[in-house]
Amino acid sequence: xxxxxxxxxxxxxxxxxxxxxxxxxxxxxxxxxxxxxxxxxxxxxxxxxxxxxxxxxxxxxxxxxxxxxxxxxxxxxxxxxxxxxxxxxxxxxxxxxxxxxxxxxxxxxxxxxxxxxxxxxxx
Numbered sequence: 101x102x103x104x105x106x107x108x109x110x111x112x113x114x115x116x117x118x119x120x121x122x123x124x125x126x127x128x129x130x131x132x133x134x135x136x137x138x139x140x141x142x143x144x145x146x147x148x149x150x151x152x153x154x155x156x157x158x159x160x161x162x163x164x165x166x167x168x169x170x171x172x173x174x175x176x177x178x179x180x181x182x183x184x185x186x187x188x189x190x191x192x193x194x195x196x197x198x199x200x201x202x203x204x205x206x207x208x209x210x211x212x213x214x215x216x217x218x219x220x221x222x223x
Contacts, residue, residue: 107137107145114146118154125154131168133157133175 102108115122128134129144134153136144146154153175160166160174 102148104148107147107150109146109148109151111136111144111146114151114154117151118158120158127168128154128157131172133168133172 109117111122111125115125125134125136125144125146129136134146134150134157136146136150139145156175157171160171161168166174
């Protein structure tokens with residue numbers, strides 16, 4: 101079994117899986133929507149993550165009528181949201197640790213008012 105990010109699928113296999121022409125995959129690469137790995141011989145190899153990303157691209161273009169420029173913007177916004185969600189999760193974990201330990205780490209402040217907490221981080 102291969103990991104989610106391991107590039108193992110050739111362009112012909114991916115095109116067959118997604119029922120699209122290999123040229124479509126090349127176009128997605130030219131547009132910067134997907135970046136397959138390359139072998140020493142410059143053959144494209146796609147991971148399961150790449151395939152899932154292309155499924156999203158196909159859903160946006162075919163079912164929702166979004167052009168490739170719009171898809172690019174949507175994917176960039178999705179990546180920003182994912183990064184922000186990771187940051188929120190990390191802050192929630194830190195807040196949970198503060199609440200469990202009852203102490204605030206050096207250089208940080210915690211203010212409690214009724215039902216909400218405010219954490220101020222110093223740079």
